[in-house]
Amino acid sequence: MAARPWTTLEALPPGSRARVVNINAPGRWSYRLLQMGFIPGAIIEIVVNNGVGPILVRIMGITISLGRGIARRILVEPI
Amino acid sequence: MVTYRMNLGKTGSQEIVVGVIGQPNVGKSTLFNLLTGRKVHVANWPGVTVEKHEGWREHHGYRLHFIDLPGIYGFSASTLEEVIARNFIVSGEADVLIVLIDSTAPERTMYLAIQALELFPRTIVVFTKSDLTHAHGIHINYEALANRLGVPVVSVSAVTETGIDRLLDLIIEVARGRIGRGKPLKIGYGELEPFISEVEEIAKRSSLSEDYPLRWLAVRLLEGDQELIRRLEKRGEKDIVKEVMRLRNEVINVFKRRPEEIMAQRRFEYLSKIVEGIVVRVEVKPGVYEWIDKVFAHPVIGSITSILLLVSLFIVVFTLNTGFPFNIILENLGYSGAAEYLEEYSLGGLMEKLIVLASGLVEGAVAGYPQWLQSLILDGVIGGVGAVLVFLPLIFLVALMLAILEDSGLSPRIAVSLHNLLSKIGISGHAVFPITLSLGCNVPAIMATRATPSYRERLRLITTLAFIPCQARLVVILAFASALRGLGSIAVIALSYLGAFLTFMLVNKALYIYDRKKGYAEEPELLLELPPIHKPIPKVIWWLTWDSVKHFLKKAGTIIFLVTLVAWALLYFSPSLSPAKELSESIGAGIAKLFAPLLIPLNMNDTQAWMMAYALIVGFLAKEAVVGTLALLAGTNTATDAIKTLGYSDPQIAALTMFIVLYVPCAATLAVVYSESRSFKTTLLTIALMLSIAYMVMIATYVIASLFI
Numbered sequence: 001m002a003a004r005p006w007t008t009l010e011a012l013p014p015g016s017r018a019r020v021v022n023i024n025a026p027g028r029w030s031y032r033l034l035q036m037g038f039i040p041g042a043i044i045e046i047v048v049n050n051g052v053g054p055i056l057v058r059i060m061g062i063t064i065s066l067g068r069g070i071a072r073r074i075l076v077e078p079i
Numbered sequence: 080m081v082t083y084r085m086n087l088g089k090t091g092s093q094e095i096v097v098g099v100i101g102q103p104n105v106g107k108s109t110l111f112n113l114l115t116g117r118k119v120h121v122a123n124w125p126g127v128t129v130e131k132h133e134g135w136r137e138h139h140g141y142r143l144h145f146i147d148l149p150g151i152y153g154f155s156a157s158t159l160e161e162v163i164a165r166n167f168i169v170s171g172e173a174d175v176l177i178v179l180i181d182s183t184a185p186e187r188t189m190y191l192a193i194q195a196l197e198l199f200p201r202t203i204v205v206f207t208k209s210d211l212t213h214a215h216g217i218h219i220n221y222e223a224l225a226n227r228l229g230v231p232v233v234s235v236s237a238v239t240e241t242g243i244d245r246l247l248d249l250i251i252e253v254a255r256g257r258i259g260r261g262k263p264l265k266i267g268y269g270e271l272e273p274f275i276s277e278v279e280e281i282a283k284r285s286s287l288s289e290d291y292p293l294r295w296l297a298v299r300l301l302e303g304d305q306e307l308i309r310r311l312e313k314r315g316e317k318d319i320v321k322e323v324m325r326l327r328n329e330v331i332n333v334f335k336r337r338p339e340e341i342m343a344q345r346r347f348e349y350l351s352k353i354v355e356g357i358v359v360r361v362e363v364k365p366g367v368y369e370w371i372d373k374v375f376a377h378p379v380i381g382s383i384t385s386i387l388l389l390v391s392l393f394i395v396v397f398t399l400n401t402g403f404p405f406n407i408i409l410e411n412l413g414y415s416g417a418a419e420y421l422e423e424y425s426l427g428g429l430m431e432k433l434i435v436l437a438s439g440l441v442e443g444a445v446a447g448y449p450q451w452l453q454s455l456i457l458d459g460v461i462g463g464v465g466a467v468l469v470f471l472p473l474i475f476l477v478a479l480m481l482a483i484l485e486d487s488g489l490s491p492r493i494a495v496s497l498h499n500l501l502s503k504i505g506i507s508g509h510a511v512f513p514i515t516l517s518l519g520c521n522v523p524a525i526m527a528t529r530a531t532p533s534y535r536e537r538l539r540l541i542t543t544l545a546f547i548p549c550q551a552r553l554v555v556i557l558a559f560a561s562a563l564r565g566l567g568s569i570a571v572i573a574l575s576y577l578g579a580f581l582t583f584m585l586v587n588k589a590l591y592i593y594d595r596k597k598g599y600a601e602e603p604e605l606l607l608e609l610p611p612i613h614k615p616i617p618k619v620i621w622w623l624t625w626d627s628v629k630h631f632l633k634k635a636g637t638i639i640f641l642v643t644l645v646a647w648a649l650l651y652f653s654p655s656l657s658p659a660k661e662l663s664e665s666i667g668a669g670i671a672k673l674f675a676p677l678l679i680p681l682n683m684n685d686t687q688a689w690m691m692a693y694a695l696i697v698g699f700l701a702k703e704a705v706v707g708t709l710a711l712l713a714g715t716n717t718a719t720d721a722i723k724t725l726g727y728s729d730p731q732i733a734a735l736t737m738f739i740v741l742y743v744p745c746a747a748t749l750a751v752v753y754s755e756s757r758s759f760k761t762t763l764l765t766i767a768l769m770l771s772i773a774y775m776v777m778i779a780t781y782v783i784a785s786l787f788i
Contacts, residue, residue: 022336023340032532034340037187050376052499056609060187067606
């Protein structure tokens with residue numbers, strides 16, 4: 001499979017899917033993200049992204065809302 | 080070898096200690112209530128203000144002692160709750176551990192279970208919400224999972240109560256060592272294994288190796304566990320910390336990734352292997368309620384929806400309670416008969432009738448008693464506590480409303496919708512839960528700020544949350560507002576809430592600007608799980624509501640009762656300790672008169688000033704006591720009558736209401752501000768802020784109201 005360009009989570013449109021590449025958040029946030037399933041390789045589906053305000057994603061069967069600042073720290077590969 | 084320990088319980092039967100653990104939203108408190116039949120004892124974990132719930136149950140001659148551990152995502156020790164949970168597990172206090180997994184999202188929620196198994200072998204894996212698996216198209220082969228994990232697995236439903244008996248049987252079996260694992264689970268961490276072995280060699284020399292399983296200790300140290308490192312440093316084992324850090328950095332250099340990230344990935348990989356072929360999803364359909372998520376997450380519609388929802392819920396609560404505001408509307412439309420009817424048969428109206436009836440009966444019963452005892456019972460007990468109990472229906476309704484918001488899953492959606500607005504004043508959507516709780520009681524609200532990830536944001540919230548009017552203050556607001564005629568009462572209630580929220584926002588904004596200037600404020604951020612929306616479960620709603628009502632009744636029977644008694648005694652006796660001939664010659668009046676000059680700007684006469692000052696001083700301890708004290712002072716059944724009897728003017732009532740809304744809510748709130756901030760400075764700052772703002776707003780309200788009335 002050809003590698004697609006990487007981007008950050010908050011840039012993805014609703015309905016799209018992506019694979020987590022890596023997380024670059026400060027310590028506390030990064031532990032929590034890992035525990036919530038944001039690990040490299042995990043598949044994320046964007047449920048809501050209005051361009052402003054928190055985005056909603058589904059990961060491992062659970063809906064999670066992320067502020068845009070946190071979402072920007074998550075590097076993903078669209079699929 | 081399996082070592083287990085059982086105690087002889089008080090009843091003579093053998094006691095089995097069972098720790099209950101699970102991620103947030105897996106249905107832990109519901110199951111815990113079901114297991115213990117709600118015979119629960121609440122205390123704090125030693126040395127911290129995190130609540131510890133314990134409950135008991137007899138089963139087949141054993142006494143099962145359940146301990147509810149905090150809801151956590153994992154054992155990273157990045158929060159106080161995580162540290163409490165894992166320290167409890169390694170303490171050896173538990174005979175059995177039960178780990179809960181959400182049947183509707185097993186892949187994610189099992190993460191905690193395998194982390195628990197890495198630490199503690201005598202574990203039972205419990206799948207909750209089994210009644211929902213069909214609707215979600217999920218099929219789980221529990222037996223196969225039990226074989227792969229080597230521990231018993233059981234599925235339960237708190238709604239249908241299936242699986243509960245089986246779980247209780249399993250607890251006894253595991254405690255007796257008949258089934259289950261002998262050793263903790265060992266997960267392969269791939270490329271990190273050589274590093275883990277090296278850390279094990281180092282950790283062997285540490286005194287901590289006596290407290291934790293060696294491999295677990297090594298894994299956690301390599302993950303950079305802050306709490307373990309702090310403990311090592313405290314014990315003067317800095318060389319061990321240094322060597323571990325060297326290995327940690329080596330991992331980062333070699334793999335260009337942090338060990339904790341690699342390990343979390345390996346654990347999830349291990350999990351996906353474990354559930355392969357065991358968890359089968361027939362269909363992955365979006366939730367029926369996904370449109371609700373979209374509405375709440377909308378940048379404009381979301382916040383409007385949330386605010387409208389909260390306001391209309393409050394209006395419904397008010398209407399059921401006192402007929403307000405529909406009684407006023409009806410009255411102004413010319414239907415005063417209907418308005419009176421609504422008032423009389425509202426919950427509050429009925430409660431008032433009951434209290435008047437009770438006080439009549441008691442009055443007859445104590446007729447022959449000595450004068451002071453009559454006064455104590457009628458004025459002190461019935462007058463004081465009765466005036467507070469009138470508000471029981473209100474407490475019940477607000478608790479019911481909060482319970483529905485929480486159990487249905489609407490609460491976190493509201494948090495998402497208000498995140499953007501709140502971030503303008505420096506707080507995140509995480510603050511919505513504490514703010515909503517604050518409308519009930521400030522004490523649990525301030526404790527709930529713990530979930531706020533940013534420390535400075537949390538500190539600002541601790542300082543400002545008490546500006547949000549709790550139910551105790553609502554009680555006083557309603558008592559004061561009811562003394563006004565017609566639209567005036569609506570205006571005062573609306574003004575109270577608007578004023579309180581505006582103050583909360585302005586003070587937060589000011590503190591945020593200050594923090595930013597000092598350079599330690601971060602942009603508010605949000606990371607929140609949204610549990611599926613569902614119809615509230617009546618049983619759970621009742622539990623949540625009853626807890627809150629029970630808390631109020633207990634408070635009315637203890638703290639408020641005591642405060643009212645002291646307030647009564649101070650008014651009954653004169654400084655020479657003989658019964659005061661006039662109220663104004665009592666000890667209480669003497670104290671109040673010292674503060675009464677502060678009310679001079681409100682143009683009160685002497686009696687009005689000292690009596691109100693006295694009520695406000697008492698209100699510093701517990702806000703509900705203001706109404707009881709006023710009723711006591713005026714010799715009336717309710718505070719509303721007292722205010723009318725004492726003849727306060729409309730602008731005075733409006734101004735005093737604002738003061739009561741904004742000044743220190745109660746002694747308990749101050750105590751929790753101190754215990755949560757661990758700072759005397761923050762506590763004093765809170766008091767100073769509240770008193771000065773309340774005083775200024777009071778005078779401003781009086782001046783402005785006087786211009787119009």
